[in-house]
Amino acid sequence: MTTTTTAPAPPAAVAEEHQVRRRRRLSPGKRLPATRITGPLLVLALWAAASATGRLDPGAIPAPWTVVETGIRLWTEGTLPRDVLTSLQRAGAGFAIGLTAGIVLALASGLSRIGEALIDGSVQLNRAVPTLGLIPLFILWLGIGETFKIAIIAIVVYVPIYLNTHAALSGIDHRFVELAEVQGLSRFAFVRQVVVPGALPGFFVGLRLGVTGSWLGLVVLEQINATSGLGYMMFQAQNYGQTDVILVGLVVYGLFGLVSDTAVRAIERRVLSWRRTLSS
Amino acid sequence: MAPHTEQLTRPAVRLRGLTRSFEGRTVLDGVDLDLPAGQFTALLGHSGSGKSTLLRAIAGIDHGVAGSGTLTAPERVSVVFQDSRLLPWRRVLPNVLLGLDGEDAEERGRAALAEVGLGGRERAWPTELSGGEQQRAALARSLVREPELLLADEPFGALDALTRIKMHALLRRLWERHRPSVLLVTHDVDEAIVLADRVLVLEDGRIGLDLTVDRDGPHAHGGYRTQLLKALGVSEDAP
Numbered sequence: 001m002t003t004t005t006t007a008p009a010p011p012a013a014v015a016e017e018h019q020v021r022r023r024r025r026l027s028p029g030k031r032l033p034a035t036r037i038t039g040p041l042l043v044l045a046l047w048a049a050a051s052a053t054g055r056l057d058p059g060a061i062p063a064p065w066t067v068v069e070t071g072i073r074l075w076t077e078g079t080l081p082r083d084v085l086t087s088l089q090r091a092g093a094g095f096a097i098g099l100t101a102g103i104v105l106a107l108a109s110g111l112s113r114i115g116e117a118l119i120d121g122s123v124q125l126n127r128a129v130p131t132l133g134l135i136p137l138f139i140l141w142l143g144i145g146e147t148f149k150i151a152i153i154a155i156v157v158y159v160p161i162y163l164n165t166h167a168a169l170s171g172i173d174h175r176f177v178e179l180a181e182v183q184g185l186s187r188f189a190f191v192r193q194v195v196v197p198g199a200l201p202g203f204f205v206g207l208r209l210g211v212t213g214s215w216l217g218l219v220v221l222e223q224i225n226a227t228s229g230l231g232y233m234m235f236q237a238q239n240y241g242q243t244d245v246i247l248v249g250l251v252v253y254g255l256f257g258l259v260s261d262t263a264v265r266a267i268e269r270r271v272l273s274w275r276r277t278l279s280s
Numbered sequence: 281m282a283p284h285t286e287q288l289t290r291p292a293v294r295l296r297g298l299t300r301s302f303e304g305r306t307v308l309d310g311v312d313l314d315l316p317a318g319q320f321t322a323l324l325g326h327s328g329s330g331k332s333t334l335l336r337a338i339a340g341i342d343h344g345v346a347g348s349g350t351l352t353a354p355e356r357v358s359v360v361f362q363d364s365r366l367l368p369w370r371r372v373l374p375n376v377l378l379g380l381d382g383e384d385a386e387e388r389g390r391a392a393l394a395e396v397g398l399g400g401r402e403r404a405w406p407t408e409l410s411g412g413e414q415q416r417a418a419l420a421r422s423l424v425r426e427p428e429l430l431l432a433d434e435p436f437g438a439l440d441a442l443t444r445i446k447m448h449a450l451l452r453r454l455w456e457r458h459r460p461s462v463l464l465v466t467h468d469v470d471e472a473i474v475l476a477d478r479v480l481v482l483e484d485g486r487i488g489l490d491l492t493v494d495r496d497g498p499h500a501h502g503g504y505r506t507q508l509l510k511a512l513g514v515s516e517d518a519p
Contacts, residue, residue, distance in 0.1 A: 175365055181341050182359045183379030183421075193378065197369040274369045274405055 036262075062244040067251065070244040079233070084252060086229040087218055090146065091256075094153025095214045101154065102161030102206065109162075110169030110199070111191065123162050131155045132220055139225075149221045156217040160209035168202020169195060201275065204268040211260045215253055292317040292429055292461040293338060298349035300333050300342065307333045309485030310349070317428070320455055320462045322476035324469060324508060329482045331465045335359075335433050338463065353429060354461075358422030360432040364414035366406035366421075373402035376421045392424040393417070396450060412443035416450070423454060430460045436471065448474055469512070473504045481511045 032038075044064060050056045051063035058066070074080035105123065108115035131152060142148035172195060180190045222231020230249045237245035293315035300308040307330040315321055325331040336342040337351060339359050366375045376389045393399055396416040398409075406414060415435060422430060435451075436444045452475055455462055466472055472479045473493060481489035489511040493504060509515070 175361070175363065176367060178341055179361075179365045179367075180379070182339060182357075183425075185379045189379065193370075194367065197367070200369075272369075274407075 059241075060243060062247065066244050067247045070242075071248045071251070074233075074245070074248060080248070080252075083228055083230050083233045087222065087231070088256075090149050090221070090229065091153060091214045091218050094150045094217070095157050095210065097150065097154040098157025098210060098214070099161060099207070102158040102165060102210065103203070105158070106162045106165035106169060106199075106203075107191070107195075110166050111195065120166070123159065123166075126155070127159050127163070131159070131217070135221070135224060144225055149218075149226075152221055153214050153217045156213040157210040160213060161203070161206035164206030164209070165199055165203045168199040171202070172198040201272060204264065204272070207268075208261060208264050211264055212257060215257050215260075219253060290317065291315055292319075292354050293463070294350075294352045295338075296350045298334070298337060298347070298351060300330070300337060300345055300347035302345065306485055308337070308347070311486055313480070313487060315429075315461050315463060317461050318459045319478060320452075320464070320476045321478045321480060322464045322466055322472035323480045323482060324466060324472050324512065325482035326512065327467060330485055331467075331482050332433055334482065335431050335463060335465050338429075339431050354427075356425060356427045357429045357431060358425050358427035358460075360415075360418055360422050360430070360435040362434045362437045364406070364411075364418040366409075366414055366417055368406055370406075371402065372398065372404050372406065372409070372417050375406065375417060376424055378421060380424060388424050389420070392420040395423070395454065396420045410443075412439055412447065415439060415447065419451070419454065423458065426458070427460045430455075430462045432462065432464045434466055435464070437466075437468075444471075451475065469505055469508045470501075472508070473501055479504070479508060481508065483511070 047056075047061075048064050051058070051061075056063070062070075071080065105119050109119040109123075110116070134155070135148070135152060138148040138151055142151060176194050176198065177190075180194050185193065218229075219231055222229040223235045226232040226235075230252055234246045234249035237243075237249070291314040293313070295311050295313040298308055298311040298313075299306065311334065323331050323334065333342065333345070337345075337347070338353050339357060340353075341359075366372070367378070370378070373386070373389050373393065376392060377385050380389070382388075390399070390402060393402060396419050398413060398416055398420065401409065401413070401417075406417070409417065415438075418435070432451075436447050439447060448471065462476075464472070464475060477493055477495065479489075479491045479493060480487050481491075483489070489508070491504065491507065
């Protein structure tokens with residue numbers, strides 16, 4: 001710039017022209033196709049490669065094709081369908097009860113101060129106690145049959161549904177409550193048209209946690225005492241050193257979890273289509 | 281004007297000794313006010329002067345606020361807020377119909393949307409509308425209920441200047457057609473003079489100035505403006 005004092009450059013040369021560069025994008029950007037399946041497929045490929053090259057002890061981790069063969073064998077023999085059905089029934093019953101309880105308690109606690117006083121503290125207390133630690137007590141109370149298993153699953157499911165739905169209910173914008181008052185909505189119409197849709201995003205977070213939780217609870221319960229079910233099947237296989245059977249059980253659990261989570265996500269996308277968020 | 285004469289004798293809104301205070305700080309200090317039926321009134325005041333408190337008291341949504349005094353208002357009251365307050369999970373038409381029953385509700389909703397220039401946008405999501413369009417939808421939502429009293433709390437405060445001019449014309453036109461009593465809370469002196477037939481200034485918790493705007497008088501705007509700014513304690517020359 002020192003030379004410009006003696007020989008001023010023409011203005012056009014002084015003004016530096018900046019090429020406009022797009023700013024660094026902070027959102028994750030466009031979705032890749034079939035992203036969700038990429039990771040699992042990679043793990044599967046590594047597993048198959050390691051088995052084929054003999055780097056894995058077949059006694060500890062059998063090859064993928066051995067697991068598939070065992071799965072087919074167990075299925076055609078009829079034991080796998082029976083175990084799957086039993087597990088599905090347990091998880092389904094516990095989930096249905098937990099879902100209902102979670103929603104009802106969240107609504108009662110979120111919409112009335114009396115409900116909040118009675119319910120919220122109790123649930124928080126319940127949450128602090130590890131649910132699986134309740135198993136011995138529940139066996140004494142409810143017997144060793146199906147009831148206590150369903151009860152434990154229901155508790156595992158209702159807690160996250162309650163917590164997230166209740167948080168969403170209390171977080172509903174006060175301006176919308178005021179609007180409902182001004183528009184003269186009845187209490188029922190207010191709940192149906194403002195509270196429920198407003199709390200749905202939180203509810204779905206709880207629902208996904210609950211769905212996963214129901215499978216988690218199932219694994220533990222069926223390994224502790226059962227005469228059928230996937231967990232039982234795996235527990236037996238452990239006694240006989242059948243790692244392939246254990247892996248079949250794990251794969252089925254995994255598939256259940258994946259399918260149910262995908263289903264919840266699909267419903268969520270449909271129901272919450274009005275939302276425009278980072279993930280869309 | 282003859283059909284209105286009878287209505288004008290009976291005020292739509294009647295306040296006597298209305299007092300409201302927040303944690304010991306008196307915001308409204310015995311307000312006496314009559315709003316005749318069908319009149320377009322603007323309420324001016326500094327921020328914090330209690331304009332919104334007064335409007336919320338008339339709307340009956342000031343829960344938990346301490347106060348006394350008597351207050352009568354019509355049965356059908358609609359409120360337009362500064363934000364459009366459209367429920368994001370409902371499309372435009374269901375938003376307009378919020379709280380409206382009856383078989384012809386949908387038809388009325390469509391008519392109201394057409395009236396504010398949003399015909400054809402019934403199925404849009406609120407987020408797909410511009411700020412001005414959202415506020416028009418909010419106007420449609422309040423009009424579809426055929427209110428006797430329309431309360432508007434700085435309804436154009438968040439809009440850009442050009443959109444605001446259009447919205448002024450729209451609101452004035454809608455008022456002329458439906459003739460509800462209107463109480464418009466604003467801090468914009470020009471907006472008050474352009475829209476209202478009567479301008480009130482809220483000062484120290486009371487109505488400090490009650491000005492009737494003669495809309496047909498020539499060159500009146502500047503005069504009203506000076507008078508109102510003086511009542512608000514604002515000088516245009518002062519730094």
